[in-house]
Amino acid sequence: MKISILGGTGNLGKGLAIRLDLAGFDVFVGSRKEEKAKKLAEEYNEVAEKFGGGGIIGVENEKAAKISDVSIITIPWEHAFETAGKLKNALSEKIVVSPLVPMRFENGFARYVEIDGSSAAEKLASILSESFVVSAFNNIPAKRFANLEEKFSWDVLVCSDDAKAKKVVMDVVNKIEGLRALDFGELKNSRIVERLTPMLINLARINNLKPLGLRFD
Amino acid sequence: MKISILGGTGNLGKGLAIRLDLAGFDVFVGSRKEEKAKKLAEEYNEVAEKFGGGGIIGVENEKAAKISDVSIITIPWEHAFETAGKLKNALSEKIVVSPLVPMRFENGFARYVEIDGSSAAEKLASILSESFVVSAFNNIPAKRFANLEEKFSWDVLVCSDDAKAKKVVMDVVNKIEGLRALDFGELKNSRIVERLTPMLINLARINNLKPLGLRFD
Numbered sequence: 001m002k003i004s005i006l007g008g009t010g011n012l013g014k015g016l017a018i019r020l021d022l023a024g025f026d027v028f029v030g031s032r033k034e035e036k037a038k039k040l041a042e043e044y045n046e047v048a049e050k051f052g053g054g055g056i057i058g059v060e061n062e063k064a065a066k067i068s069d070v071s072i073i074t075i076p077w078e079h080a081f082e083t084a085g086k087l088k089n090a091l092s093e094k095i096v097v098s099p100l101v102p103m104r105f106e107n108g109f110a111r112y113v114e115i116d117g118s119s120a121a122e123k124l125a126s127i128l129s130e131s132f133v134v135s136a137f138n139n140i141p142a143k144r145f146a147n148l149e150e151k152f153s154w155d156v157l158v159c160s161d162d163a164k165a166k167k168v169v170m171d172v173v174n175k176i177e178g179l180r181a182l183d184f185g186e187l188k189n190s191r192i193v194e195r196l197t198p199m200l201i202n203l204a205r206i207n208n209l210k211p212l213g214l215r216f217d
Numbered sequence: 218m219k220i221s222i223l224g225g226t227g228n229l230g231k232g233l234a235i236r237l238d239l240a241g242f243d244v245f246v247g248s249r250k251e252e253k254a255k256k257l258a259e260e261y262n263e264v265a266e267k268f269g270g271g272g273i274i275g276v277e278n279e280k281a282a283k284i285s286d287v288s289i290i291t292i293p294w295e296h297a298f299e300t301a302g303k304l305k306n307a308l309s310e311k312i313v314v315s316p317l318v319p320m321r322f323e324n325g326f327a328r329y330v331e332i333d334g335s336s337a338a339e340k341l342a343s344i345l346s347e348s349f350v351v352s353a354f355n356n357i358p359a360k361r362f363a364n365l366e367e368k369f370s371w372d373v374l375v376c377s378d379d380a381k382a383k384k385v386v387m388d389v390v391n392k393i394e395g396l397r398a399l400d401f402g403e404l405k406n407s408r409i410v411e412r413l414t415p416m417l418i419n420l421a422r423i424n425n426l427k428p429l430g431l432r433f434d
C-alpha cells in the first residue's frame with residue numbers, strides 16, 4: 001500500500017515515514033519543495049537501512065497525494081487547512097489521516113484551541129468533502145516516536161465516519177511495532193482525542209516526565 | 218494515618234479498603250448502617266488476611282468521618298452531594314477525596330453528565346467549604362481493582378487547590394501497589410479527569426476489552 005506523509009519533513013513525519021517503511025509500506029515523504037523532500041527522504045533511508053528498511057521516496061506534496069492510497073497530513077494545524085484546500089482534488093476519493101492538534105502554549109502550558117467548537121479532524125473533513133477522513137496519531141510524542149532506539153507500548157485512538165477507511169487505518173497502525181489501534185467511533189469523537197494531547201503535555205511538565213504517550217490497560 | 222471510606226460498602230470502596238489496609242493505613246469502612254459496615258469490614262478482612270493484612274473497621278459514615286484524617290467518598294454521585302452536606306461538620310478541616318464521576322448510560326454508552334459546567338469535585342468542594350477537597354481514583358475500574366489477583370500499572374491523576382492536601386493524597390496513592398500518582402494541578406482540572414472515564418468505558422465496549430485503566434508512558 002502506498003502511503004504519503006504530507007509535510008513529512010518535520011517532527012511527526014520523520015517517525016511515521018521510517019516506521020511505516022519498516023512495516024513494509026511504500027512511503028512517500030511530501031514537502032512544499034521537492035528538493036527538501038528528497039533530502040529528508042535520504043536522511044530517513046539512512047536510519048531505516050540500519051533496521052533493514054529503506055526505499056522512502058521524496059516528492060512534492062501534490063504529487064505524493066496523487067500517487068498514494070492513504071495520505072497523512074503532518075503539517076502544523078495553522079497551515080494544514082489551507083494546504084488541504086489546495087490538495088482537495090488530489091485527495092479526492094482517498095483516505096486522509098489527521099494527526100492534527102490545534103494547540104497553543106501559554107506560560108509553558110499547552111492549551112487546546114477550539115475550532116468552531118468541533119475538532120481539527122472535522123474541519124479537515126469539511127474541507128476535504130470528497131475524501132475519507134480518519135483521525136489518528138494525535139497523542140504520539142513525535143520526537144520519541146522518531147527515535148528508533150525508543151521502546152514504547154502506546155495506543156492510537158482512531159475515529160472516522162467511514163467504517164472501511166477506519167479499518168484500513170487501524171490495520172496500518174497495528175503494523176507499527178509498539179502501537180495498538182483502538183476504535184473510538186465516529187469522527188466527532190476526535191474532539192475528545194485531540195483534547196488529550198494538551199493534558200499529556202501538561203502532565204509531563206508538572207511531573208517532570210519525558211514526553212508521554214497513552215496506554216489503556 | 219486513619220483513612221475512612223464513606224459508602225465503602227460498594228464497588229470502589231471494596232478495593233480501596235482492602236488495598237489501603239494492605240498498604241498499612243488504619244482503614245474505616247463507612248455505611249449509612251453500622252451493621253452493614255461491620256458485615257462488609259468482616260468480608261474485606263477475610264480477603265486482606267490472605268495477603269497479610271486485616272484490621273479494617275466498619276462504622277456508620279459520620280463516625281468514620283470524625284475519626285479519620287482523610288475521607289474518600291465512594292458514593293454514587295447522585296447521592297454523594299446530599300451525604301456530604303450532612304457530614305459537612307464532621308469533615309471540617311479534613312482532607313476529602315472525590316473519585317466521583319457524574320455519568321449516565323445511554324444505549325450502553327457512557328455519557329458524562331455536566332454539573333453546572335464544572336466537575337463533581339468542584340461541586341463537592343463548594344459544599345464542603347471547610348474541607349480540603351482532592352480529586353483522585355476517578356479512572357480506576359472498580360471491579361478489577363477489588364480483585365486482589367489482578368495485576369495492573371495504572372496512573373491516578375490528582376487535582377486540588379490545596380498543595381499540602383494534594384501531597385498527602387499522592388503519597389497515599391503511591392503506597393498502593395500498581396498505582397502511580399500524577400499531579401494534575403488545580404481542582405478545576407478534575408473536569409478533564411472525570412471526563413476521561415466515559416471515554417475509558419466506551420473504548421472498552423467498542424473494542425471488546427475488559428474494563429480499562431490508564432497509563433501515561
Ligand SMILES: C[C@@H](OP(=O)(O)OC[C@@H](O)[C@@H](O)[C@@H](O)Cn1c2nc(=O)[nH]c(=O)c-2cc2ccc(O)cc21)C(=O)N[C@@H](CCC(=O)N[C@@H](CCC(=O)O)C(=O)O)C(=O)O
Nearest residue numbers: 100101103138139140141142143197200201210211212213
Ligand atoms: C520537553 C521537550 O521539549 P520540546 O522539544 O520543546 O518539546 C515540547 C513539545 O513540543 C514536544 O514534547 C511535543 O512532542 C509535544 N506534543 C505536541 N506538540 C505539538 O506542537 N503538537 C502536537 O500535536 C503534539 C502532540 C503531542 C502528543 C503527545 C505528547 O507527549 C507530546 C505532543 C524536550 O525536552 N525534548 C527533548 C527530547 C525529550 C526527552 O526525551 N528529553 C530527555 C528525556 C528525559 C527522560 O528520558 O527521562 C532526554 O533527552 O533524555 C528534545 O527536544 O530533544
Ligand SMILES: C[C@@H](OP(=O)(O)OC[C@@H](O)[C@@H](O)[C@@H](O)Cn1c2nc(=O)[nH]c(=O)c-2cc2ccc(O)cc21)C(=O)N[C@@H](CCC(=O)N[C@@H](CCC(=O)O)C(=O)O)C(=O)O
Nearest residue numbers: 317318355356357358359360414417418426427428429430
Ligand atoms: C463490563 C462489565 O459489566 P458491569 O459489571 O456492568 O460493569 C460495567 C461498568 O459499570 C463497570 O465497568 C464500571 O467499573 C465502569 N466504571 C465506572 N462506572 C460507574 O458507574 N462509575 C464510575 O465512576 C466508573 C469509573 C470507571 C473507571 C474506569 C473504568 O474502566 C470503568 C469505570 C463486566 O463484564 N464486568 C465483569 C468483570 C469484568 C471482566 O473482567 N469481565 C471479563 C473480562 C474479560 C477479560 O478479562 O478479558 C471476565 O470476567 O473475565 C463482572 O461484572 O464481573
Ligand SMILES: NC(=O)c1ccc[n+]([C@@H]2O[C@H](COP(=O)([O-])OP(=O)(O)OC[C@H]3O[C@@H](n4cnc5c(N)ncnc54)[C@H](OP(=O)(O)O)[C@@H]3O)[C@@H](O)[C@H]2O)c1
Nearest residue numbers: 007009010011012031032074075076077079100101141142
Ligand atoms: N510534534 C508532535 O509531537 C506531534 C504529535 C502528534 C501530532 N502532531 C501533529 O502533527 C502535525 C505536525 O506536527 P510536527 O511537529 O511534525 O510539525 P513541524 O515539524 O513543525 O512541521 C511539519 C512540516 O509542515 C510543513 N509546513 C510548515 N509550514 C507550512 C505551511 N505554511 N504550509 C504547508 N506546509 C507547511 C513543513 O514541511 P515543508 O517545509 O517540507 O513543506 C514542515 O516540515 C501537527 O498538526 C501536530 O499537531 C504533532
Ligand SMILES: NC(=O)c1ccc[n+]([C@@H]2O[C@H](COP(=O)([O-])OP(=O)(O)OC[C@H]3O[C@@H](n4cnc5c(N)ncnc54)[C@H](OP(=O)(O)O)[C@@H]3O)[C@@H](O)[C@H]2O)c1
Nearest residue numbers: 224226227228229248249291292293294296317318358359
Ligand atoms: N464503579 C467504578 O468502577 C468506579 C470507578 C471510579 C470511581 N467511581 C466512583 O465512585 C463512586 C462509587 O461508585 P461505586 O460503583 O463504588 O458505587 P456503588 O457500589 O453503587 O455504591 C457505593 C455505596 O454508596 C452507598 N449509597 C448508595 N446510595 C446512597 C444514598 N442515597 N446515600 C448515601 N449513600 C448511598 C451505599 O452504601 P451503604 O448502603 O452502605 O450506605 C453503597 O454501597 C461513584 O461516585 C463513582 O463515580 C466508581
